[in-house]
Amino acid sequence: MAGEARNxxxxxxxxxxxxxxxxxxxxxxxxxMVALNGVSLDIHDNxxxxxxxxxxxxxxxxxxxxxxxxxxxEGKVYCDGKEVTGTGTERGVVFQxxxxxxxxxxxxxxxxxxxxxxxxxxxxxxxxxxYLEMVDLAKFADHYPKELSGGMKQRxxxxxxxxxxxxxxxxxxxxxxxxxxxxxxxxxxxxxTWERDKKTCFFITHDVDEAIILxxxxxxxxxxxGRIKEIVDIDIPYPRTQExxxxxxxxxxxxxxxxxxxxxYLEVRK
Amino acid sequence: MEKKTKQGSLADRIPAKVWVLLSFxxxxxxxxxxxxxxxxxxxxxxVVKVLASIKTMISRGVLWKDLSSSLISVxxxxxxxxxxxxxxxxxxxxxxxxxxxxxxxxxxxxxxPPLAYVPLIVIAAGVGRRPQIIVxxxxxxxxxxxxxxxxxxxxxxxxIKAARVLGATDKDIFIRVxxxxxxxxxxxxxxxGASVALTTLIAAESTGANAGLGMRIRSLNxxxxxxxxxxxxxxxxxLGITIEKLIKTAERRLTSWQEKREI
Ligand SMILES: Nc1ncnc2c1ncn2[C@@H]1O[C@H](COP(=O)(O)OP(=O)(O)O)[C@@H](O)[C@H]1O
Ligand SMILES: [Mg+2]
Numbered sequence: 001m002a003g004e005a006r007n008x009x010x011x012x013x014x015x016x017x018x019x020x021x022x023x024x025x026x027x028x029x030x031x032x033m034v035a036l037n038g039v040s041l042d043i044h045d046n047x048x049x050x051x052x053x054x055x056x057x058x059x060x061x062x063x064x065x066x067x068x069x070x071x072x073x074e075g076k077v078y079c080d081g082k083e084v085t086g087t088g089t090e091r092g093v094v095f096q097x098x099x100x101x102x103x104x105x106x107x108x109x110x111x112x113x114x115x116x117x118x119x120x121x122x123x124x125x126x127x128x129x130x131y132l133e134m135v136d137l138a139k140f141a142d143h144y145p146k147e148l149s150g151g152m153k154q155r156x157x158x159x160x161x162x163x164x165x166x167x168x169x170x171x172x173x174x175x176x177x178x179x180x181x182x183x184x185x186x187x188x189x190x191x192x193t194w195e196r197d198k199k200t201c202f203f204i205t206h207d208v209d210e211a212i213i214l215x216x217x218x219x220x221x222x223x224x225x226g227r228i229k230e231i232v233d234i235d236i237p238y239p240r241t242q243e244x245x246x247x248x249x250x251x252x253x254x255x256x257x258x259x260x261x262x263x264x265y266l267e268v269r270k
Numbered sequence: 271m272e273k274k275t276k277q278g279s280l281a282d283r284i285p286a287k288v289w290v291l292l293s294f295x296x297x298x299x300x301x302x303x304x305x306x307x308x309x310x311x312x313x314x315x316x317v318v319k320v321l322a323s324i325k326t327m328i329s330r331g332v333l334w335k336d337l338s339s340s341l342i343s344v345x346x347x348x349x350x351x352x353x354x355x356x357x358x359x360x361x362x363x364x365x366x367x368x369x370x371x372x373x374x375x376x377x378x379x380x381x382x383p384p385l386a387y388v389p390l391i392v393i394a395a396g397v398g399r400r401p402q403i404i405v406x407x408x409x410x411x412x413x414x415x416x417x418x419x420x421x422x423x424x425x426x427x428x429x430i431k432a433a434r435v436l437g438a439t440d441k442d443i444f445i446r447v448x449x450x451x452x453x454x455x456x457x458x459x460x461x462x463g464a465s466v467a468l469t470t471l472i473a474a475e476s477t478g479a480n481a482g483l484g485m486r487i488r489s490l491n492x493x494x495x496x497x498x499x500x501x502x503x504x505x506x507x508x509l510g511i512t513i514e515k516l517i518k519t520a521e522r523r524l525t526s527w528q529e530k531r532e533i
Pocket of ligand 1: 028033035053054059062063
């Protein structure tokens with residue numbers, strides 16, 4: 001496969017997360033359900049990976065397995081060479097539903113991550129403010145989540161995930177619940193942040209545009225059972241902006257990826 | 271939904287305090303009408319007679335005794351009910367076997383009026399303070415257990431996952447996620463429990479109590495003294511609404527972070 005050949009050129013880079021032949025079977029009411037089968041992937045240091053595929057193809061299942069929230073039925077996941085057996089602060093997660101603690105203010109939500117790392121008191125407070133400045137929400141430090149818009153909530157969640165200082169950030173359709181304008185704004189902010197610090201990102205989306213604008217590699221998954229169908233390298237240089245979406249390269253990639261995803265979508269409907 | 275009529279906008283322009291006053295006056299008017307209609311006048315003596323009965327009951331030396339006796343039973347039963355309900359609710363939410371064994375019976379007993387099983391408790395626990403407290407404890411336990419259990423069961427799974435990926439231990443998750451997430455339900459349980467404690471009072475004091483608001487109403491019934499009876503009924507009502515208002519204020523303070531408010 002073309003994707004695999006291209007994949008090889010990265011093999012000399014440091015592997016952050018290795019997904020090794022993972023299979024996941026759920027035992028539901030209608031018997032066994034194979035959600036993932038034979039999934040292998042290396043996520044390299046400083047890499048931005050996006051995963052696209054029809055809903056129900058196992059994207060969240062794969063992310064939860066990497067996060068350590070689910071156990072694979074077969075196969076293993078390694079992070080920095082160590083086998084993943086549960087959650088760990090080196091693997092941060094941003095959820096689609098924000099998952100902010102509603103009883104804590106914005107600042108205290110971020111402090112939660114710091115306190116779990118052993119940072120205490122005044123220092124936790126100062127560091128929390130630093131992360132809130134990163135997402136431009138320092139002004140809202142003392143607000144409760146219910147007082148924020150969806151986009152602001154997700155920025156707090158991203159700040160909180162960063163505060164845990166993970167070595168890889170796992171994001172499950174983080175902008176999926178936002179309106180189009182807010183979504184492009186958060187994409188731009190995330191791009192800028194990534195271009196600065198190159199934090200390894202594993203980002204799930206159902207939006208092909210979003211995948212191409214963000215990622216260095218786009219993983220296309222197919223359903224029943226969920227597996228990797230193709231890996232597409234995105235050779236568009238950074239820095240990227242929303243204007244990148246108007247270039248011919250972008251549109252060529254979009255056509256190619258979109259038709260693959262659409263095919264899968266039709267498969268699922270059958 | 272309220273209709274946007276002229277009256278609606280008039281209703282909005284009148285301050286809330288004035289509405290309270292108007293509502294009070296309307297009730298007084300209804301009371302006064304009831305007190306002059308021959309058919310109802312014996313059951314509803316007028317305000318003057320009822321207020322005068324305060325003095326009668328004090329001079330008989332029973333008003334404070336009844337009030338304190340009832341409060342002791344209500345508060346003890348209520349606190350005991352809560353202390354038992356909290357761990358049982360948590361165990362039910364966490365351990366399926368506990369849930370499957372206990373929950374059907376909680377639902378079953380909850381639907382039986384306490385008055386029905388009072389005689390059995392008197393046979394088992396004798397007369398006096400003890401059976402009163404037991405009856406109130408059972409009623410409070412049932413309602414609070416069900417409410418708190420609902421709260422623990424409904425803690426958003428994503429919040430627990432979010433805490434876990436940030437490095438929270440089981441203890442962290444219990445103290446810093448489950449407890450605060452359940453707090454609104456615990457406060458609701460506390461409010462519903464208080465109301466159940468009062469409504470169970472009459473049943474509890476039918477166990478041969480020698481003082482108490484509920485017991486006194488029954489004994490006044492034997493001598494057809496409707497003025498002090500009505501006085502005692504009003505006292506129970508005032509107690510109930512005061513406790514509810516206090517708890518509601520605490521609820522508002524402690525759970526102002528909530529997205530949507532419960533009724
Ligand atoms: N806990 C579970 N138990 C049973 N089936 C599950 C569970 N979680 C996910 N599934 C099933 O596995 C498949 C993949 O789900 P998911 O990973 O959420 O897909 P995606 O995120 O790509 O939409 C779906 O068919 C879903 O119904
Ligand atoms: Mg999903």
